[in-house]
Amino acid sequence: MLRPRRRPAQQRSRERYARILSAARDVLVDVGFESFTFDEVAKRASVPIGTLYQFFANKYVMICELDRQDAAGVVAEINRFAERVPALEWPDFLSEFIDHIADLWRNDPSRRSVWLAVQSTPATRATAAHTEQELLDGISEVLRPLAPGSDADVRGFISGLLIHTTYSLLNYSVDRPGDAGMRELHYELTVQEVKRMLISYLMTVAEKAGG
Incomplete structure (x- = not known):
C-alpha cells in the first residue's frame, strides 16, 4: 500500500x-x-x-494521497445523503449523487487527472482500491433497502459497479474536443444517460430482490 x-x-x-x-x-x-x-x-x-x-x-505515493483527498470528499457527500434516507428515495439519491460527482469532474480537472494517474501501475491501482472501500461501504448502506435480502458481498459488488461505471463515463463526458457549446452539450447528455442507465439497472436489481 x-x-x-x-x-x-x-x-x-x-x-x-x-x-x-x-x-x-x-x-x-x-x-x-x-x-x-x-x-x-x-x-x-x-x-x-x-x-x-x-x-x-x-x-506514485503523492498521487495516491491526492486520490485519498478526492475520495474523502465523496465519502462526506455520501454520508450527507445517508442522513436523508429513507426520506430521499434511492432514484433521487442516485440522481443527486451523480450530479454532485459530475460537477466535481467538470469544475475540477485535477480529479480526472488523479483518477487516470492511479490506473498507471499495479501498486497505485491496489492502493486506490483500498482507498475507495469506504466509499463503496457508504453506497452499499444507502442502497441496502433495494435488496434487503442480499449479503454484503453482493451489495459491495453493486456499489463497485455503480462507482466505476460513473467514473468511467464521467471521464468520457469531459473528454470531448470542439467548441465550448459542443463540449457542454456532450457533458449534459452523458450525465443524463448515466442517470438513466444506472437507475434502470437498480430498478432491475430491486425487482429481482423483491422476488
Missing part, C-alpha cells in the same frame, strides 16, 4: 503539506502523469525538493 512517510501534525506543517498537494494537482493537470516531477511540484509550492521527500517516497 502506497502511503506518505508521515503526515504533518503542526498547523504550519499542515499548511505546507496542503500547498504541496495543491501544487501537485496543478502540475498533474498541466503536464500529465508521465511528465510529472517533484522538481516542478517543489517549485510551484515554493518549498525545497527535500521537503517533498520528507513526506513522499515518489510520485
